[in-house]
Amino acid sequence: MKHCIIIGGGIIGLCSAYYLNKQGHQVSIIDKSNMDAGASYVNAGYLSPSHIIPLSAPGVMKKGLRWMLNSASPLYIKPRFKSDLLEWSLAFNRSCNANHVTKAIPAIKDISLMSQDLYDDLKNSNGFTFHYEKKGLLMLCQTDKMLEEEVKTAQLAAKEGLEAHEISLDELKKIEPSINFNVLGAAYYKCDSHTTPSEFMRDMKAELTASGVSFFANESVEDINVKAGKIVSVLTNKQLHTADEFILAAGSWSNLLSKKLGLKLLLQAGKGYRINTEAPTGITTPAILAEAKVAVTPMNGFTRFAGTMEIAGINEKINKVRVDAIARAATRYYPDIQLSEEEKNNAASGLRPVSPDGLPYIGKSKKCENLTIATGHAMMGWSMGTATGKLVAEIVSQQKLSMDISAFHPDRKF
Template sequence: MNKQCLIIGGGIIGLNIAYYLYKEGHEVTIIDRNDFSSGASFINAGYITPSHFIPLSSPGIITKGLKWMLNKNSPFYVKPRSDMDFIKWAWSFKRSATQKRVDQSIPAILKINLMSRDLYQAMKESSDFDFEFNQKGLLMCYKLAETGDEEGEVAEIALKRGLKVKHLNKEELKLLEPNVDFNVNGAYFYDSDAHMTPNDFMRDMKAFLKKQGVNFILNEEVEDFKINSGRINTVKTSLREIPADEVIIAAGTWTSKLAKKLKIPLSLEAGKGYSFNVEKSTGISIPTILIEARVAVTPMNGFTRFAGTMELSGLNERISKNRVETIANAAEGYYKGLKIDEEDISNAKSGLRPCSPDGLPYIGRSKAVKNLIFATGHAMMGWSLGPATGKLVSEIISEKKLSMDINPFSPDRKI
């Protein structure tokens, strides 16, 4: 049975949900508080990352976070504040940062990442629309022996889980990236990963969906929900009321505010990230993470993107020039001869990534409202997990067998 589906949020998650719902024959409307041209979906590193199977809330991150809080140039920053929602989130984050919780999370995170990568490939091979999809792998470069040892432990887990990982010394790294002069001691290479140019994909996906009849409502904020017999009948915005059979909230970090209107306690924290583009040639051809600096480097369509920082400072998109300069300085420290111009730094953008306390996304129905589905909390894996999330949501709404077990992602789970 075809349904009227309303998606709140037009980022990578919302567009992928719309894509798979359209494929199932449903009527789809997407509404966004902005104009579908900005936010984390446009400024991210464009990674599809089976290699990223360790959740943010992992052992040792609390100690590192406390240490980094004292350093204004640190890659991870938490702004202490008395907001009760943040205090609850931080406490849940601390409880989740155990080896037992991490071990329980790894299978689900890895499976949804692999599923999503395969769906990107299938989408690319379809005749729907053309986009750049490069499976060149991912380099994890380190300077310190201690860091190399830590990354080696992650690589061992990856190998046991079926991923292909190889350690590279400086000479082997040079063979893989001949046009780059690294200032590192070694790297781990994951050939499971891929990358894209987010801006191009978002533009082309939106154009495809509009052509197929998906309705886009721009620059309108959802103000309230009308509920009858445990179901949302209409969604009220600043300008209209929209009826819907199914409501999907994929509004990123703003999802928790909308959940509050429905009296649903969904714990999310905004993790701000920054990026800037360098259009001159850098010689970089393989996506790379500069481990100690927590900087992601991606060769994209016509430019190289440098991205980094996880800043937990609330719902604000203000740009800290100091943090952007820290990303640039780190990149120049890892790549000999790289010089990033002031103009590139001044054109930096920020985006807010929705972070759950346990590092797992929220995907699925809420018991509180019968026709409500949440799709958020993907943190730094939003781009990677877009298609899998879209596919799973469409399967829920179409009452089909799910492609994977989504119980670990339940919005009603206790964290």
């Protein structure tokens, strides 16, 4: 068996460690943080086979350009004169077409369903007690135009074999009888489920520690030593690490590290925000506020409102304008819910790694023999986390893959 070093201790890194360890490999995880914050902790907790449409869909780039002057918009691309952003934007624009969506749907669906099954397995394993419910997902719509779009997407999902259909306002009230809605109707995906992310991360870290996985927190990788197309060692701010195999799962920081290997991994950090409220909301079923692009999740002991995609470089500053936009959206759709100033002041953010075509990078690049890349999942990292980890383990162990991952190849052209 091999000694594997995973760079990155988020959901992708931990799941990779879990499945590598299960196959008998010696595993170490290096992370620049204390491994208790970031995108893996502030996400909406969705396991969403419903999300079959990639971020780079027709019309998205035009909306992004239109929203550039509005820092409260659901998708905000901060104007910057950076070559990386320009190259990513051009590639993103090329991906915003119907042909790409058609090709992407099967791959997204397969990895999301595989991941959901693996979450089921983990929930039924000893040592895993994390909150996990299967109540589906509501796409709440306030306008006829949005409802028409969401119903079309639900019909497309149904053709793919997913349980999805339109529901009326009366039917919606039967699902959520305690809620006063300000919507016209919704699409309902019964195929989806949800979790409380911090609980899953807690359980996974405890399981890995008990299984002998080594953690090196608060260590940032400063250099990578490569010889004859193979990584020999990585140098952190504290020590030198050697291993047989390396897994790059550093999220939004992955492209910075990939440059040290001569790889051109197009990624942008997409910042998302969350507001938690422990006040009773009556919400029992996860929902997305369709026009506002805000996710609502009833978690264990609190309700989370999360959303926005802010492409503004790697920074973890809290933009109050965007936090306020999430809070206003909550009240627009749920008139009886008012998030407090204290709750908004306690908002947190996380950086999600966004590829130009909305698909993750999973696999080996031709440029480095003993490196497996696992990043670029954008808003689907939580949904695809367990499956990505299992696929990484299969790649490293040179086993037959559980699914076709050609759409996720790190060397693909845009």
